[in-house]
Amino acid sequence: MLxxxxxxxxxxxxxxxxxxxxxxxxxDQGKPIINLGIGSPDLDPPETVMDALKNxxxxxxxxxxxxxxxxxxxxxxxxxxxxxxxxxxxxxxxxMGSKEGILHISMAFLNPGxxxxxxxxxxxxxxxxxxxxxxxxxxxxxxxxxxWWPDLKEIEKSDLSKVKIMWVNYPHMPTGSNANQQLFxxxxxxxxxxxxxxxxDNPYSFILNDxxxxxxxxxxxxxxxxxxxxxxxxxxxxxWRVGMVVGHKKYLNAILKVKSNMDSGMYxxxxxxxxxxxxxxxEWFVSMNKVYKKRREIIWQICENLKCSFERESSGLFxxxxxxxxxxxxxxxxxxxxxxxxxxxxxxxxxxxxxxYIRFSLCMDENKMKEAFQRLNKAEIL
Ligand SMILES: Cc1ncc(COP(=O)(O)O)c(C=O)c1O
Numbered sequence: 001m002l003x004x005x006x007x008x009x010x011x012x013x014x015x016x017x018x019x020x021x022x023x024x025x026x027x028d029q030g031k032p033i034i035n036l037g038i039g040s041p042d043l044d045p046p047e048t049v050m051d052a053l054k055n056x057x058x059x060x061x062x063x064x065x066x067x068x069x070x071x072x073x074x075x076x077x078x079x080x081x082x083x084x085x086x087x088x089x090x091x092x093x094x095x096m097g098s099k100e101g102i103l104h105i106s107m108a109f110l111n112p113g114x115x116x117x118x119x120x121x122x123x124x125x126x127x128x129x130x131x132x133x134x135x136x137x138x139x140x141x142x143x144x145x146x147x148w149w150p151d152l153k154e155i156e157k158s159d160l161s162k163v164k165i166m167w168v169n170y171p172h173m174p175t176g177s178n179a180n181q182q183l184f185x186x187x188x189x190x191x192x193x194x195x196x197x198x199x200x201d202n203p204y205s206f207i208l209n210d211x212x213x214x215x216x217x218x219x220x221x222x223x224x225x226x227x228x229x230x231x232x233x234x235x236x237x238x239x240w241r242v243g244m245v246v247g248h249k250k251y252l253n254a255i256l257k258v259k260s261n262m263d264s265g266m267y268x269x270x271x272x273x274x275x276x277x278x279x280x281x282x283e284w285f286v287s288m289n290k291v292y293k294k295r296r297e298i299i300w301q302i303c304e305n306l307k308c309s310f311e312r313e314s315s316g317l318f319x320x321x322x323x324x325x326x327x328x329x330x331x332x333x334x335x336x337x338x339x340x341x342x343x344x345x346x347x348x349x350x351x352x353x354x355x356x357y358i359r360f361s362l363c364m365d366e367n368k369m370k371e372a373f374q375r376l377n378k379a380e381i382l
Contacts, residue, residue: 010131015124015349023343034372036299036360037343039173039317041236043291046280049235049273056269064260066094070271073278074229074244081206081282082214090249091222093256094274096266098203098228098243101255102129104262105226105245108254109197110135110164117155117166120351121148121174123201126167138163141353144322148177152190160194169201171209174350174359176314184215191224197251203230203243206285208292209315222248233317235277235284242266242274292317292362298369299360305377308358319360320347329355340375 016038027033044050065071068088075088086092095101102125110116112134118126120139127137140155142148150168168187170179184200191198198215205212215225226247232238245255299319303310308321323332329346336342345361347354364372 007132007134011128014128019343023337026337026341031341033337034342034364034368034375036364036369036372037345038363039233039361040238040363041233041317042363042365043236043288045236045240045273046277046284048276048280049237052272052276053269056267056272058268060268062265062268062271064263064265065256066266067268067271067275070094070275073275074246077278078214078216078246081212082217084214084216084246086216086246087249090252091246093245093252093259094266094271095228095243095245095259096241096263097232097238098201098230098245099125100241100259101228101243101245102126102201103132104255104258105199105228106130106133106135106165107258108251113162114164115160115162117163117196119150119167119169119172121347121354121357122167122350123169123173124349124351126201135164136162139351142172142175142177143353144175148172148175149179149183150187152186156190156194160196163194163196165197165199166191167199167201168215170213170215171202171204171207171315173204173316174318174345174347174354174357175320176208176311176316176318178209178211178313178315179213179215181213181218184213184218184221187215188218188221188225192220196224198225199228200225201228203228203233204316205229206234206288207316208289208296216247226251231274231277235280236288237273237277240270240273242270291366295362295364295366295369298366298373299362302360302369302373302376305373317362319362321358321360323356323358325356329358333358336376342372342375 071088071092074092075086078084078086106129114135115138116130118137118139119142130137140150187198200215228245230243303321307324310321329348333346345359347357
């Protein structure tokens with residue numbers, strides 16, 4: 001066997017890749033598992049989107065930058081919902097999901113040994129991709145007492161001279177915390193002061209959130225910030241793999257240098273579907289959020305039964321629940337899985353600051369959630 005590359009020494013297989021294998025094997029053994037772990041929308045995409053896919057009849061390689069109509073639809077979407085002007089010719093780059101963008105951005109701007117500021121708790125991919133390209137993740141703690149916002153004054157106490165990128169993610173996964181305009185302004189000022197590229201990962205701004213925000217709405221933001229966005233959660237298209245990175249062309253050109261050497265365009269039908277989705281009226285969000293609100297009520301009841309506390313004013317696809325003081329996240333998650341056949345994610349998957357929390361996904365049918373409620377209601381937990 002050839003030894004694997006050194007860059008893999010510090011990188012583990014993605015948590016959900018491992019855990020969902022285990023969950024599937026439990027299901028194969030006949031266990032009636034209810035999966036409240038993963039944020040993959042179970043609802044259908046809009047019908048017009050599926051029609052566009054069915055009617056697609058072009059099968060050749062597609063443009064590395066995506067169809068101009070797709071970029072235009074993305075730019076119009078940003079103008080309509082975030083009030084941000086983007087030149088569709090060179091300030092919008094469609095991606096196959098925002099997750100691939102995390103790698104492309106990292107490859108475009110980091111050299112081995114460069115440092116990267118990463119939120120804890122946060123999406124695990126920021127740190128693993130940083131390690132994959134032999135840069136150094138430096139986590140910054142997000143605390144409930146500070147609304148899960150970065151404490152920039154605290155971060156500035158460290159030497160930031162090697163830091164090239166700071167990942168931020170508002171609405172925040174897993175906590176559901178939202179940024180306000182002031183936080184975005186402070187982040188932009190921080191990026192400019194220290195010459196750190198601020199990347200806001202923004203896939204949740206239409207889920208249980210009345211005021212979608214983009215970091216690019218801060219005047220002058222394009223000088224030092226770019227943003228990832230995604231159709232995965234916004235239009236229930238996670239398996240389609242459509243996202244985007246938006247911002248100044250000098251940044252996007254560097255990302256395109258990476259991307260155009262890694263794939264050969266996105267299937268035409270998917271791009272046509274994405275154009276339809278992005279052109280829908282805001283009624284779409286109202287109807288989708290009605291479903292999530294009802295589901296969230298049931299999860300809140302489950303949390304209350306488990307003596308977990310939670311924030312009602314939160315956005316995104318999850319309920320982030322603080323567990324009782326005498327318990328630990330992994331043990332509680334295991335106990336719920338092995339004794340009650342319900343999978344919830346331990347907070348530690350998202351970093352050390354996630355200890356003391358578990359995360360419930362809203363991507364599950366209401367009846368199944370009620371069943372989970374019944375199972376846990378009867379059960380002796382803790
Ligand atoms: C914070 C965050 N960023 C990015 C992604 C990736 O989304 P996409 O489907 O667009 O690749 C996810 C998916 O769960 C996420 O939670």
